[in-house]
Amino acid sequence: MRKVFLVEDSPAVLSRLREFLASAAGAEVVGDASTSACAIPAILDSSPDLVFVDLNLAEGSGFDVLRALCPRLPGVDFYMLSNFDAEPYRQLAARLGAKGYFDKSKDLQRVRDLVAARADHLTH
Numbered sequence: 001m002r003k004v005f006l007v008e009d010s011p012a013v014l015s016r017l018r019e020f021l022a023s024a025a026g027a028e029v030v031g032d033a034s035t036s037a038c039a040i041p042a043i044l045d046s047s048p049d050l051v052f053v054d055l056n057l058a059e060g061s062g063f064d065v066l067r068a069l070c071p072r073l074p075g076v077d078f079y080m081l082s083n084f085d086a087e088p089y090r091q092l093a094a095r096l097g098a099k100g101y102f103d104k105s106k107d108l109q110r111v112r113d114l115v116a117a118r119a120d121h122l123t124h
Helices: 010-022 036-046 061-071 089-093 107-124
Strands: 002-007 025-033 049-055 076-080 100-103
Touching: 002 010, 010 025, 010 107, 025 036, 025 089, 036 061, 049 061, 061 076, 061 089, 076 089, 076 107, 089 100, 100 107
Parallel strands: 002 025, 002 049, 049 076, 076 100
Antiparallel strands: none
16 A cells, blocks of 8 residues: 655645545545645655655645755655646756655546556565
8 A cells, every 4th residue: 555645735635636546546645735834744754655745835845844854754754736737847847856746637547547557566
């Protein structure tokens, strides 16, 4: 079972992500947060395998989460979510340790597919 943590401040997007991930066999959402200050300790406490972090949060940013946790959790795969599909954001996310960058307006199915593929990899 792949444990997934979601950092997203939009209730609608969070609900949609949870819905997509519920259909990914072998995936379990172990928590969520809407601010960087809440996300950092919650991620440390929940020991997820994958973390999806929104760029713009209600308070703080996804970059704050990446800066604080990627160096401390090298075995966790972090992915950035954003409505801003600009190359400078992608590059900064990658420099801070994100394994990928997804545009929320068109890539949520790809998030589900990635999680399903990672979970399937564990069973084979």
